[in-house]
Amino acid sequence: MKILYSLFSRRRFLNGLLAGLGTAFAGTFVGPVVRFVTPPYREPDEVKLPLAGYKDMAPGEVRSFPWGIKPGFLKRRDDGSFLGFVGVCTHLDCNVAYKADQKKFFCACHDGWYDEDGRNIQGPPPTPLRRLTAVLEGEELVVRKSEA
Amino acid sequence: MSKIAAWFEERLGISAVVRFGAQKQVPLHKHTIWSYTGSAILVFFGIQVATGILLAFYYRPTLEAANASLERIMTEISFGWIVRSIHSWSATFMIITVFVHLVSVALTKAYRKPRELTWMTGALLLAVSLFFGFTGYLLPWDELSLAATKVGTDIPKAVPVVGEWATKFLRGGDDVTGDTLSRFFILHVTVLPLVLLLLLAVHVYLIQKLGMSLPLESEIRGEKAPGMSFWPNFVAREAAVWLVLLGLLITVAVLFAPSLGPPADLMAPAPEGVKPEWYFLFLFQTLKLFPAKVGFVSGETIAVLLIGLGALALFLLPLIDNRPETRKGKIVAAAFLAFLAYALGMSVWSLL
Numbered sequence: 001m002k003i004l005y006s007l008f009s010r011r012r013f014l015n016g017l018l019a020g021l022g023t024a025f026a027g028t029f030v031g032p033v034v035r036f037v038t039p040p041y042r043e044p045d046e047v048k049l050p051l052a053g054y055k056d057m058a059p060g061e062v063r064s065f066p067w068g069i070k071p072g073f074l075k076r077r078d079d080g081s082f083l084g085f086v087g088v089c090t091h092l093d094c095n096v097a098y099k100a101d102q103k104k105f106f107c108a109c110h111d112g113w114y115d116e117d118g119r120n121i122q123g124p125p126p127t128p129l130r131r132l133t134a135v136l137e138g139e140e141l142v143v144r145k146s147e148a
Numbered sequence: 149m150s151k152i153a154a155w156f157e158e159r160l161g162i163s164a165v166v167r168f169g170a171q172k173q174v175p176l177h178k179h180t181i182w183s184y185t186g187s188a189i190l191v192f193f194g195i196q197v198a199t200g201i202l203l204a205f206y207y208r209p210t211l212e213a214a215n216a217s218l219e220r221i222m223t224e225i226s227f228g229w230i231v232r233s234i235h236s237w238s239a240t241f242m243i244i245t246v247f248v249h250l251v252s253v254a255l256t257k258a259y260r261k262p263r264e265l266t267w268m269t270g271a272l273l274l275a276v277s278l279f280f281g282f283t284g285y286l287l288p289w290d291e292l293s294l295a296a297t298k299v300g301t302d303i304p305k306a307v308p309v310v311g312e313w314a315t316k317f318l319r320g321g322d323d324v325t326g327d328t329l330s331r332f333f334i335l336h337v338t339v340l341p342l343v344l345l346l347l348l349a350v351h352v353y354l355i356q357k358l359g360m361s362l363p364l365e366s367e368i369r370g371e372k373a374p375g376m377s378f379w380p381n382f383v384a385r386e387a388a389v390w391l392v393l394l395g396l397l398i399t400v401a402v403l404f405a406p407s408l409g410p411p412a413d414l415m416a417p418a419p420e421g422v423k424p425e426w427y428f429l430f431l432f433q434t435l436k437l438f439p440a441k442v443g444f445v446s447g448e449t450i451a452v453l454l455i456g457l458g459a460l461a462l463f464l465l466p467l468i469d470n471r472p473e474t475r476k477g478k479i480v481a482a483a484f485l486a487f488l489a490y491a492l493g494m495s496v497w498s499l500l
């Protein structure tokens with residue numbers, strides 16, 4: 001069948017083609033740029049600490065250590081083993097402080113509180129502090145991300 | 149002299165612009181006073197550009213040097229303290245005038261047809277101004293600015309789907325680091341000024357094209373307001389206001405120079421009494437009050453979605469209030485006032 005008049009002018013076709021190609025061309029740059037502006041994750045998988053700095057901790061005592069570029073805390077359990085926390089509030093990411101006199105972690109940003117085992121007990125924090133496992137390997141204390 | 153002027157006139161045709169300004173009428177009526185707010189914002193923005201460029205001569209946007217470079221500006225560089233103080237106070241003055249401008253437009257309903265896009269570009273200008281303040285607050289890199297930025301950049305995370313990425317993008321990674329500082333600096337000094345100027349161009353173009361609005365009642369009654377020529381009559385009056393504001397700004401800047409806390413330490417706990425800039429206090433207080441969980445959903449997510457919804461409603465206000473002279477228009481005005489009261493109340497509460 002022959003259509004007697006054009007449904008689509010040559011001008012419109014070419015404009016559409018050009019715009020489409022232009023968009024596709026520009027689109028190929030979006031992915032790389034988006035990836036460029038979001039760098040990879042940098043939290044450590046594990047941190048090795050000299051045991052000497054933590055051996056003398058009494059049961060129940062809490063001490064800080066550097067978890068990569070974030071603060072971490074180690075608590076000595078009653079059986080002598082260690083329990084680790086990432087010292088970063090689960091509400092909106094502020095660094096928490098350990099208040100030894102009250103045996104609680106405190107976040108000054110919106111008055112959030114955690115007990116000595118990192119459980120959120122008051123204020124806006126929605127979940128407990130993230131836990132880390134700490135195991136003795138020779139003269140080193142190796143702190144790792146918890147599986148669970 | 150007149151030959152030189154004629155030479156330029158032949159090429160630039162400036163007299164057309166002057167004629168346009170003389171022709172343009174600013175209507176005189178009971179709401180005219182609010183027309184002064186727009187140009188006041190421009191004055192403060194101009195001051196931000198000038199003082200910001202001066203600061204950038206000595207400021208160093210790196211983790212190690214940022215705080216020390218500001219200390220140097222404050223203590224060693226001639227007039228450094230006042231340049232910083234003016235930049236910091238003019239930011240506050242600018243945002244106050246943006247708020248006043250916006251509220252006056254909302255309450256006089258000057259956004260009504262055909263000025264919807266003028267309002268929307270204005271709402272975006274508010275967002276850009278707030279983002280200016282937010283990025284600027286990190287630059288001194290002291291304890292307070294670090295804590296405020298950690299919280300502020302963590303907030304998008306609560307948004308479903310794109311939130312995680314937005315937080316990563318703002319921070320330049322999963323955490324606030326030196327990369328965040330570089331990013332905020334470049335946003336603050338190049339990206340935001342360009343975006344602001346672009347939006348401003350559209351905003352001002354629309355204002356020229358559509359002319360100044362009349363009060364709603366006069367428009368309904370078909371009245372005409374007496375007018376005043378924009379150039380030079382109205383501009384001269386505006387200039388008087390600018391001088392008063394400038395005097396006020398400099399007085400405040402001299403008397404209350406901003407402080408500089410100890411350098412931020414990524415490992416240190418957040419300092420007690422953390423507070424964001426005053427224009428974010430109502431959000432801060434809202435976040436503090438929201439419980440950890442509402443039903444199954446985190447309180448944060450609900451708070452953030454509510455805030456987002458509020459922002460969207462503000463942006464679309466002229467479309468929502470499409471029949472301003474009817475009962476619906478009154479309800480919209482009441483809702484706007486209620487929101488204003490909420491924001492003010494929360495801000496005051498956060499300071500108690």
Ligand code: HEM
Binds near residue numbers: 199201207232239278
């Ligand atoms: C082209 C424009 C601008 C440039 C080049 C610029 C540059 C700078 C620089 C270098 C700093 C770091 C020094 C300091 O912290 O005092 C800074 C800080 C800051 N800027 Fe800007 N700025 C510009 C516009 C603005 C605007 C429009 C606003 C707000 C509406 C703003 C708000 C701030 C704030 C709140 C600070 C922190 C002030 C302080 O704590 O001392 N800036 N700016």
Ligand code: FES
Binds near residue numbers: 089093094108124299
């Ligand atoms: S960030 Fe810790 S309570 Fe909000």
